[in-house]
Amino acid sequence: MASSVTASPASSSSGTADQFSQGQASVLNMAHIHKPFKNPKWQVSKKTKNLKQIITMEKAKEYKTSTPTYWNIEALPSMTPQKKYCDITGLEARYTDPKTRLRYHSTEVYQLIKNQPIGVVQQYLGLRNAAVVLK
Amino acid sequence: MDMDLDAEEHKVELHPMQTDKHFTPTPEYSDYKQSFASTGAALVIDNGSWQCRAGWATEERPRLIFDNQIAKFRDRKANISNTFVGNDVYSDVLARSNSRTAFDGAVMCNPEIMEAVLDYIFIKMGIDTDRIDHPIVMTEPVCVPPYNRNLMSELLFESYQIPSVTYGIDSLFSLYANGPDRSKDGVVMSLGHHFSHVIPVSRGKVHTEHAKRISYGGVAASEFMLKLMQMKYPTFPTKMTTTQSETLFINHTYVAHDYLEELASYEDPEIFKTKDRVIQFPFVAPVIEEKSEEEQARLTAKRKEQGRRLQEQAAKARLEKLIQREQDLEQYMALKSSRPALKKAEWTEQLKAMGFKDEADLESAIKTTDAAIKRARNKELGIEEEEKEPPTFPLVAIPDEELSEADRKEKRKQRLLKASHDARMRAKAAKAEEAAFQEELARQDAERREREPQKWLDEIHAKRKELVDKIKAKKQLREQLSDRRSHASQLRMKSIAALASDAPPPKRRRKGQDEDTFGQDDDDWMVYREISREDDSEDEEEATQLNEYEQQLLKYDPDFLHEHTMNAYTPKNSFLHFYTHGLGPYDPAVGLALDQTYQLHLNVERIRVPEALFQPGIVGLDQTGLVETLQDVLKRFDAQARQRLVQNILVTGGMAQIPGLIERLNDSVRSILPFSPDKQAYSVRRAQDCLLDAWRGAAMVGRDSERMKTSTVTRQEYEEYGGAYIQEHGLGNVRYE
Numbered sequence: 001m002a003s004s005v006t007a008s009p010a011s012s013s014s015g016t017a018d019q020f021s022q023g024q025a026s027v028l029n030m031a032h033i034h035k036p037f038k039n040p041k042w043q044v045s046k047k048t049k050n051l052k053q054i055i056t057m058e059k060a061k062e063y064k065t066s067t068p069t070y071w072n073i074e075a076l077p078s079m080t081p082q083k084k085y086c087d088i089t090g091l092e093a094r095y096t097d098p099k100t101r102l103r104y105h106s107t108e109v110y111q112l113i114k115n116q117p118i119g120v121v122q123q124y125l126g127l128r129n130a131a132v133v134l135k
Numbered sequence: 136m137d138m139d140l141d142a143e144e145h146k147v148e149l150h151p152m153q154t155d156k157h158f159t160p161t162p163e164y165s166d167y168k169q170s171f172a173s174t175g176a177a178l179v180i181d182n183g184s185w186q187c188r189a190g191w192a193t194e195e196r197p198r199l200i201f202d203n204q205i206a207k208f209r210d211r212k213a214n215i216s217n218t219f220v221g222n223d224v225y226s227d228v229l230a231r232s233n234s235r236t237a238f239d240g241a242v243m244c245n246p247e248i249m250e251a252v253l254d255y256i257f258i259k260m261g262i263d264t265d266r267i268d269h270p271i272v273m274t275e276p277v278c279v280p281p282y283n284r285n286l287m288s289e290l291l292f293e294s295y296q297i298p299s300v301t302y303g304i305d306s307l308f309s310l311y312a313n314g315p316d317r318s319k320d321g322v323v324m325s326l327g328h329h330f331s332h333v334i335p336v337s338r339g340k341v342h343t344e345h346a347k348r349i350s351y352g353g354v355a356a357s358e359f360m361l362k363l364m365q366m367k368y369p370t371f372p373t374k375m376t377t378t379q380s381e382t383l384f385i386n387h388t389y390v391a392h393d394y395l396e397e398l399a400s401y402e403d404p405e406i407f408k409t410k411d412r413v414i415q416f417p418f419v420a421p422v423i424e425e426k427s428e429e430e431q432a433r434l435t436a437k438r439k440e441q442g443r444r445l446q447e448q449a450a451k452a453r454l455e456k457l458i459q460r461e462q463d464l465e466q467y468m469a470l471k472s473s474r475p476a477l478k479k480a481e482w483t484e485q486l487k488a489m490g491f492k493d494e495a496d497l498e499s500a501i502k503t504t505d506a507a508i509k510r511a512r513n514k515e516l517g518i519e520e521e522e523k524e525p526p527t528f529p530l531v532a533i534p535d536e537e538l539s540e541a542d543r544k545e546k547r548k549q550r551l552l553k554a555s556h557d558a559r560m561r562a563k564a565a566k567a568e569e570a571a572f573q574e575e576l577a578r579q580d581a582e583r584r585e586r587e588p589q590k591w592l593d594e595i596h597a598k599r600k601e602l603v604d605k606i607k608a609k610k611q612l613r614e615q616l617s618d619r620r621s622h623a624s625q626l627r628m629k630s631i632a633a634l635a636s637d638a639p640p641p642k643r644r645r646k647g648q649d650e651d652t653f654g655q656d657d658d659d660w661m662v663y664r665e666i667s668r669e670d671d672s673e674d675e676e677e678a679t680q681l682n683e684y685e686q687q688l689l690k691y692d693p694d695f696l697h698e699h700t701m702n703a704y705t706p707k708n709s710f711l712h713f714y715t716h717g718l719g720p721y722d723p724a725v726g727l728a729l730d731q732t733y734q735l736h737l738n739v740e741r742i743r744v745p746e747a748l749f750q751p752g753i754v755g756l757d758q759t760g761l762v763e764t765l766q767d768v769l770k771r772f773d774a775q776a777r778q779r780l781v782q783n784i785l786v787t788g789g790m791a792q793i794p795g796l797i798e799r800l801n802d803s804v805r806s807i808l809p810f811s812p813d814k815q816a817y818s819v820r821r822a823q824d825c826l827l828d829a830w831r832g833a834a835m836v837g838r839d840s841e842r843m844k845t846s847t848v849t850r851q852e853y854e855e856y857g858g859a860y861i862q863e864h865g866l867g868n869v870r871y872e
Binding site: 029064124126127 | 398
């Protein structure tokens with residue numbers, strides 16, 4: 001599966017090129033390249049389902065409850081009390097503004113919060129998924 | 136001077152921000168025929184949702200490493216269809232905007248795109264046989280739904296007619312690569328692109344039923360970083376991309392050893408200075424063209440020449456007009472002088488022919504033309520016209536009875552003209568008077584300032600203070616009014632109710648007093664101002680007045696500095712200031728320099744973004760963090776097994792490279808384990824190569840013919856049991872039952 005932080009991929013691929021020394025590089029336009037290894041009788045299905053649809057479909061199959069499945073290995077909600085952090089600065093939050101529900105670190109940050117329009121307040125809340133979403 | 140010293144002191148290191156993703160093409164190989172054809176060597180593909188790595192199991196490193204994506208589009212100009220795969224997508228602007236991946240989250244859902252990527256791998260490897268005659272070892276996500284595995288198997292067996300495939304979990308291959316003999320027991324923490332997993336392995340069996348997935352990974356971290364930066368710099372002049380926020384996340388974040396302590400340390404400017412990272416975006420300074428003296432002289436000469444030419448043209452036009460007028464006048468005079476010699480009918484006819492209504496019209500035309508000519512001549516000769524005499528209104532003073540009908544009419548006209556003229560004069564006089572008055576006031580003020588400077592200053596200070604208090608009180612009231620339950624709001628509602636009610640207040644019901652007296656006192660009207668919520672124009676007036684006082688104080692009071700003004704921004708002791716703009720030199724009167732407006736300051740974010748791994752609540756994720764998840768996983772094993780597992784905790788995946796992560800985990804794991812005097816009671820280590828170990832482990836499996844025998848799905852099995860079928864082999868998923 002995947003990993004995201006990297007030494008740049010460019011440097012590693014050039015490393016392999018040196019190692020095998022017969023590597024030459026060019027941009028391939030795959031639409032115009034003959035692929036001899038393919039079975040000409042097989043056509044891949046153009047219809048695709050997204051993961052959500054697939055999982056809904058799979059859930060209906062009623063596997064044993066002990067079977068590990070994609071949807072039941074999700075980490076559980078935390079049981080430990082959550083620390084609160086300032087929505088603006090990220091520092092430890094000692095207070096919560098009762099009006100906007102924003103958590104803040106100091107009076108200085110509060111002065112800033114007081115003058116924020118509702119949209120910005122909601123964006124700050126959205127950072128921790130606490131914005132009010134009207135449907 | 137102070138500023139200069141400051142600048143020397145804070146020589147900040149700038150980290151330039153790249154604007155485009157660097158493109159390096161993927162190499163091609165032509166050694167297939169002599170080295171690999173019909174050897175039956177396994178092809179190893181680490182099929183990650185971020186990068187795809189592919190190569191031969193017989194080699195130490197993958198031959199191809201590229202971003203797992205394609206771009207399919209039509210070039211309308213050249214009228215050809217294009218399909219670019221992997222890093223080739225970055226070679227073309229159009230391709231870049233059309234890039235797509237086969238993955239939904241971490242799971243492959245689109246076989247069509249996957250097919251294009253596999254084609255690309257086989258072409259790059261130089262395979263030219265009519266089928267792929269090599270076993271394939273491929274990675275897949277933890278607990279991938281059978282449907283998706285079926286898509287992949289179908290593709291491999293049908294489209295490429297491979298002989299067999301082995302599926303395994305990338306992070307378990309990584310565990311295998313980091314000591315095959317130790318891989319029977321342990322816990323893998325895989326910090327991936329989309330998700331992070333904690334997977335226990337006990338006695339060679341993968342307990343995916345006890346594995347846990349946390350929905351925080353490289354993508355979420357980059358997005359969080361982007362959002363934080365956008366909120367921190369709402370008016371940033373360039374648009375930041377996720378690629379850029381990803382590089383910020385990769386290059387500048389670290390995991391705090393003690394998060395709260397580290398946070399607190401950022402509040403201390405001295406420590407802050409050492410931790411703040413400044414990211415400089417490219418910008419173009421406006422070009423100020425410096426002209427040489429010679430060039431400037433040439434330009435002024437040119438301008439003068441142009442001016443002269445214009446003047447000449449204007450003079451010529453004037454002269455032409457004058458000649459025209461003179462001719463006109465001559466004609467009019469000739470007409471006039473011919474009057475006595477003509478009969479009345481002939482005369483009127485001639486008048487009409489010349490365009491006049493009657494004789495009076497002609498007269499007035501002669502008059503105006505004559506005046507115009509005189510004016511023009513005077514101007515030409517440079518004679519200043521004498522002051523225009525004030526208009527006279529001779530008829531106004533004469534009583535109506537003494538006037539003829541026409542004169543009466545004229546008189547009415549003159550009266551109107553006189554009234555307006557008088558009004559104009561009065562206004563002019565008043566204006567002059569006002570100007571003189573203001574001048575006098577300013578003079579007196581200046582005089583007093585010189586006579587008793589201290590007293591004068593005190594007065595201004597007092598006035599300013601009064602105004603500031605007033606403005607502040609107003610602001611406070613406005614704030615209170617925005618809360619419906621505040622005292623101020625309730626008073627306002629009461630006033631509105633009283634105004635709206637028709638019935639007079641009951642106390643005044645005594646006889647003779649029940650009439651409404653609202654409005655007799657001017658202050659009564661103030662109630663409307665009280666209940667009005669709109670900002671009135673007074674605000675602006677007050678602001679200008681305040682500004683005036685402050686300007687005077689800035690000018691004459693040496694103790695009154697810019698930072699004392701009401702709206703002054705005082706960065707010296709403001710955390711929010713150095714949080715966004717750093718501790719560099721800053722002059723509140725000037726604001727940010729141009730290069731500073733293109734700078735990002737990365738400080739608290741450096742620990743805030745990776746901290747979400749330990750406290751997912753930071754990004755609003757209601758899940759256990761990494762350590763709590765580990766605790767949760769360990770709880771499902773008995774004490775003996777637990778003992779074995781914690782001996783071998785391996786951290787792998789891209790995010791495992793964040794500095795400080797292993798140290799933090801090491802300490803946190805100690806806190807969740809029972810106390811033991813033995814220092815070697817557990818071990819947390821980072822994979823040797825967090826990115827390539829999954830491929831290397833898979834290659835090790837691919838080389839091991841014994842292992843391959845028990846772990847691979849053959850063509851026959853595929854046909855018999857279907858595409859979702861797998862062999863359980865201790866490094867992969869288990870079957871769904």
